[in-house]
Amino acid sequence: MASADKILKALSDSLGNRIIQTRTLQPEKTYIQVQTGAHRDAVKIVLEQDKEAGVSAITGVDLGETIELMYHFRTCGTIITIGAEVPKKDAKIESITDIVPGANFHEREVSDLFGVTFEGHPNPKRLVLPEDWPENVFPLRKEVSVANIPSKIINSEVSKGEKQFSSEERLVNIVLGPQHPALIEPEKFSLKVEGEIVREVEPRIGYVHRGIEKAAESRTYLQDIYLVERICGICNACHAACFCQTVEAIMGVSIPPRARYLRTIILELNRIHSHMLLLGHAGLEIGYETLFHYMWRDREPIMDIVEALTGNRVVASFITIGGVRRDLKEEDLPKIKAELAKLKKRLSFYKSLFESDSTLKMRTRNVGVLSKQDALKLCVVGPVARGSGVNMDVRRDEPYAAYNEIPFNVITYNEGDSWARLMVRLDEIGESINIIQYALDHLPSGPYRVRVPRTVQAGEAIGRVEAPRGELFYYVKSNGTAYPERVKVRTPTFANIPSFVRIAEGGNIADVPASFVSLDPCFSCTDR
Amino acid sequence: MKWARLKSPWVLHFNSGACNACDIEVVALLTPRYDAERFGILLEPSPRHADILLTTGVVTRQCADRLKRIYEQMPEPKFVVAIGACACSGGVFEGNYNVIGGVDKVIPVDVYIPGCPPKPEAIIDGVVKLLKSIEGGKQSGKR
Numbered sequence: 001m002a003s004a005d006k007i008l009k010a011l012s013d014s015l016g017n018r019i020i021q022t023r024t025l026q027p028e029k030t031y032i033q034v035q036t037g038a039h040r041d042a043v044k045i046v047l048e049q050d051k052e053a054g055v056s057a058i059t060g061v062d063l064g065e066t067i068e069l070m071y072h073f074r075t076c077g078t079i080i081t082i083g084a085e086v087p088k089k090d091a092k093i094e095s096i097t098d099i100v101p102g103a104n105f106h107e108r109e110v111s112d113l114f115g116v117t118f119e120g121h122p123n124p125k126r127l128v129l130p131e132d133w134p135e136n137v138f139p140l141r142k143e144v145s146v147a148n149i150p151s152k153i154i155n156s157e158v159s160k161g162e163k164q165f166s167s168e169e170r171l172v173n174i175v176l177g178p179q180h181p182a183l184i185e186p187e188k189f190s191l192k193v194e195g196e197i198v199r200e201v202e203p204r205i206g207y208v209h210r211g212i213e214k215a216a217e218s219r220t221y222l223q224d225i226y227l228v229e230r231i232c233g234i235c236n237a238c239h240a241a242c243f244c245q246t247v248e249a250i251m252g253v254s255i256p257p258r259a260r261y262l263r264t265i266i267l268e269l270n271r272i273h274s275h276m277l278l279l280g281h282a283g284l285e286i287g288y289e290t291l292f293h294y295m296w297r298d299r300e301p302i303m304d305i306v307e308a309l310t311g312n313r314v315v316a317s318f319i320t321i322g323g324v325r326r327d328l329k330e331e332d333l334p335k336i337k338a339e340l341a342k343l344k345k346r347l348s349f350y351k352s353l354f355e356s357d358s359t360l361k362m363r364t365r366n367v368g369v370l371s372k373q374d375a376l377k378l379c380v381v382g383p384v385a386r387g388s389g390v391n392m393d394v395r396r397d398e399p400y401a402a403y404n405e406i407p408f409n410v411i412t413y414n415e416g417d418s419w420a421r422l423m424v425r426l427d428e429i430g431e432s433i434n435i436i437q438y439a440l441d442h443l444p445s446g447p448y449r450v451r452v453p454r455t456v457q458a459g460e461a462i463g464r465v466e467a468p469r470g471e472l473f474y475y476v477k478s479n480g481t482a483y484p485e486r487v488k489v490r491t492p493t494f495a496n497i498p499s500f501v502r503i504a505e506g507g508n509i510a511d512v513p514a515s516f517v518s519l520d521p522c523f524s525c526t527d528r
Numbered sequence: 529m530k531w532a533r534l535k536s537p538w539v540l541h542f543n544s545g546a547c548n549a550c551d552i553e554v555v556a557l558l559t560p561r562y563d564a565e566r567f568g569i570l571l572e573p574s575p576r577h578a579d580i581l582l583t584t585g586v587v588t589r590q591c592a593d594r595l596k597r598i599y600e601q602m603p604e605p606k607f608v609v610a611i612g613a614c615a616c617s618g619g620v621f622e623g624n625y626n627v628i629g630g631v632d633k634v635i636p637v638d639v640y641i642p643g644c645p646p647k648p649e650a651i652i653d654g655v656v657k658l659l660k661s662i663e664g665g666k667q668s669g670k671r
Contacts, residue, residue, distance in 0.1 A: 129626070130590035139625045146625045154592050154634060178594050179575070185543050185551065186591055207590045208545045211624040230620050233549020233645060277552060280559075296559035314549045314645050524547045 004028065004076045007049040011042055025081070026249050026461050031070070033083040036093060042082045043071065043096050050075045052390070054379035055096075056464075057473045057490035058106040060114040062142045067091055067114055071103075072462065072473065077397035079462050086116060088141070095121040102379025105497050106490075113140040113213075128206040128527060139214055146214070170194055176512065178207050185523040189500070189516075193509050201501045209527040216487040221247055221321060221456060224484065229315055231489060232525040234277065237270040238467035240319040243487075245400055246463030246474045247321050253452055257444040259323035260402040264439050266309065266318050267401060267465070268432040272343075273302045274468035275425040275432075278520045279350075282422055285517045286363035291353070298346050301339040308332045323449025337440065340433050347430050354419070354426060364419035368503035368515030371416055378498040382470020383428070384519055387421035389414040394466035406438050418518035425520070455482045467492050469520050491525035533579055533605075534659055536568035540578035540602070544595045544631065545621075546585025549645040550612040554582055562648045567656065575601040580658065581635075582651075586614040586621045587628045599635040605667065607658055609639045611651055616640045638666070 008030055012019060018038040023031050034042050046053050053075035061068040066085045073080045086093050095118035097104045107118045108127040115138035118124060126133070134150055171192040178186035186207040192200040212231055216224045228243045229236040241263055248255065255263075276299040283291030303313050309328060310318040318324055354360055370380070375388035385392055393410040395403040411427040413420035458480040465472045470492035479485040496519055503515050541554050557564040558571055572578045575598045587595055599608070610631045613619035618629040631637055638661075641654040658666075 130588075133589070144625075146623060149625050152589050152592060152628060154596055178591065179542055179598055180573075185546075185548065186594065207588060207594075208543070208585070209588060209590065209626050210545055210586060210621045211626045212621075215621070215624045227620055230547045230549070230644075233547040234552060236547075236549070277555075281555075293560055296556065297561060300556075300559075300561045313647060314553060522548060524545075 004030070004078050004080060007046055007075060007080060008032070010045050010049055014045060015042060028078050029081070029462055031081040031083060033085070036084045036086060039069075039071065039082055039084045040094055040096055040099065043073075043099050046073050046075060046080060046082070047099065052376060052392075054376065055100050055103045055106060056379075056471065056495075057475070057488065058103065058110050059475045059486075059488040060110045060116065060140065061477060061486050062088075062114070062140065064088075064142070067116060067141075069093060069110065069116065070475070071096070072475070074464075074471070079464070081462070091116040092119055093117075094119050097121055100379065101377050102495070102498060105494065109494075112138075114138050115141065126206070127204075128209050130206065139211060146211075171199055174509065180513075185521075187521075187523045187526075189504075189512075191504065191509065191512065196508050196510070198504050198507055198509055198512060201504045203497055203500055205497065205523065205526055207527065208524045212528045213487055213489060217484060220454065220482045221484060222454070224487065225320060226317070228487075228489070229317060231491070231528055232522055233314055234274050234522060235270055235467045235469065235472075235525070236315045237266045237319060238465050238472050239489075240316070241267055241401065242463045242465040242467075242472050242474045243476070244319050244321045245465070246461045246476045247456060247478075248452075249461035249463065250456055250459040250476065250478050251321075251452060253322060253450065255323045256447045256450060257402075258327075258446050258448045261439045261443050262324045262328060262448060263319055263401040264403065264406065265328075265436050266306070266316055266324075268435050268439075269302060269306050269309070270316075271468045272429050272432045273299055273306070274520075275429050276302070278468075278517070279422060279425060282364075282418075282514070282517050285514045286360065288359050288363075291360075295350075298343060301343065305336050305339060308336070320449065322452040323447070325449070327448050328443070333440065337437070340437060344430065344433050347426070347433075350426060354423060361419070363511075363514055364417065364422060364518065365415075366417050367511050368418045368507060368518060369416050370499055370503050372414075374502055375416070375499070378502065379495055380470070380499045381495045382467070382492050382520075383421055383424040384470065384496050384499055386410070386412045387424045388416040392471075394464045394471050398464055400463075400465060402439060405442075406435050408435050418515050421518045421520075455480065456484075469493055469522055469525070470495065489528055491522070491528070493520075493522045493526040496521070497526065530662075534663055536570065537579045537655070537659060538570050538572040538577055539580045539582050539655075540572050540575050540598070541582045541584070542595060542598055543584050544586070544591040544615075545588035545627070546612065546614060550584035550615070553645045553648050553651060554584065554611065556648050557651055562652065564652055564655070567652070567659070569655065575599075576603065578602055579606060580655070581606065581608045582611055582655075583608060583615050583631045583637075584611045586618050587631060587634050589626050589628060592628050592634050595631070595634050605662075607638045607662070607666075608635055609641065609654055609658060610637045611641045611654075612646060613642055613644045616642055619644065 280295030
């Protein structure tokens with residue numbers, strides 16, 4: 001097993017004077033800025049040293065004359081960042097997609113939002129912005145102001161391109177979305193099918209792109225908590241936790257123990273409700289409506305607990321910079337414990353159902369298989385990776401909140417099919433219940449928040465949280481005022497998008513909705 | 529016809545740029561605790577079969593054309609319910625570069641349900657109020 005120090009040594013040994021500067025963003029998170037062009041060699045060295053390393057995100061930052069590109073690699077329980085700068089006027093850099101296939105969509109996103117051309121990219125099309133977006137307007141560059149962007153002309157006519165047959169006659173185009181009953185959210189997948197077999201998949205995201213990263217720059221840190229919670233209504237607590245802990249890292253604030261435990265409780269409640277929602281939805285997609293109704297009925301008590309704890313049913317607004325907003329009421333404890341115990345009993349029923357029911361087996365076993373090699377190559381995260389036997393979990397690898405004090409297991413399955421991904425989530429619900437029960441029993445006393453100043457000193461930090469769908473990544477840069485300079489969010493589903501293509505290709509068209517749902521897509525997260 | 533529409537309104541759900549919070553509450557409507565089917569409400573996958581369009585979220589630039597097209601595909605009479613602060617007015621995303629605004633910037637809206645997200649009870653209340661006003665002779669597309 002490689003260690004982060006070994007990788008850093010290998011980088012400095014072989015790149016030598018091509019390294020411009022090295023700095024430590026926060027403990028154990030190193031940033032190495034290299035000359036443009038040397039970034040490909042640096043990426044190769046990281047991957048040679050750690051075969052399981054993957055790209056977490058590619059962040060662009062507008063520095064005025066230049067655009068800084070940061071390639072964040074997750075390896076050995078930390079993040080190593082390789083940086084390169086390109087001039088704004090002639091923003092070009094070589095693509096790393098041929099080395100790391102998982103970087104494909106990250107590069108397309110940076111290209112859309114910052115106008116950086118990635119030379120040698122296999123598919124440099126628009127990804128996030130709409131097709132009729134004005135040319136040469138790159139919204140995340142600082143000089144672009146929202147008021148100067150031309151307004152849109154609405155045109156509801158059917159475009160000619162969508163009904164055409166493919167140029168190769170044996171393949172027929174089938175478009176899934178943007179409005180499709182299997183995807184609650186609008187996103188488009190163009191499938192090319194030969195008979196019943198899917199041959200090619202072209203995802204087109206960006207239907208829910210709201211420009212949150214730009215909006216975060218014009219709001220204060222406190223207002224940004226409300227904004228990032230609304231990136232995704234399902235895993236809102238994870239977004240708030242990740243943003244707050246990143247800002248706390250810049251400030252150097254440590255939060256009281258009670259707040260760390262309360263954060264853990266809300267994060268795990270979030271995970272339970274998200275996983276149950278997905279398992280029910282999966283039941284609906286495979287034609288097993290009873291499972292959907294059972295799951296959602298058993299999910300309601302969890303929503304009640306969230307409401308009792310935070311005052312809100314869905315968007316918790318519970319976590320804030322410096323701790324949490326409310327304390328747990330002692331009189332709620334017995335009810336919470338009783339409901340969790342009840343749910344735990346129901347879980348054993350669901351587990352036997354998933355293991356023995358023939359409908360579930362037929363629709364999910366050996367369907368949508370993602371091998372471990374592919375999972376590593378495509379840099380997928382969360383239950384998708386764990387269902388393919390990749391043992392990764394930010395809660396264990398880089399503990400935050402109170403996870404370093406609470407015992408829990410990381411669930412992995414080796415099959416890599418839809419069934420394994422659903423089983424990972426089912427077992428994780430059990431683990432989450434154990435974590436909450438432990439946290440409730442060992443809840444420290446004392447204050448639940450510390451007051452923090454409104455302005456944040458200049459600095460930058462990286463935060464990671466294990467959201468229900470996998471590793472959630474935040475990069476925040478502060479310029480010493482009450483407004484952040486840059487907020488970068490890389491959500492778990494964005495990292496998992498390449499796996500959609502892989503699992504659908506070669507499969508039956510009727511299996512596409514069910515296997516997509518087993519990846520637990522959240523497109524509002526993906527697009528931001 | 530009117531009787532049938534009142535006793536069994538078929539609804540179509542379309543997310544034009546929501547954060548999923550309203551969407552999961554719309555789905556929660558159909559599940560045992562809230563059980564909107566007791567009002568005859570049936571979630572329908574195709575716009576061509578739907579009477580009521582439940583929209584959630586702000587309208588993004590990329591979704592605007594699609595929202596308009598879905599509305600046009602629905603048969604008359606048709607009604608639109610805007611669920612959540614974003615669908616009503618743009619909410620927290622108002623003024624962002626890829627956002628047009630509330631749903632009423634693109635299609636006529638009959639019922640606004642505020643909240644971030646509104647509770648399932650509020651959504652049921654909104655739809656039932658719409659049914660009452662249809663009973664009273666409300667025409668589609670008019671306040």
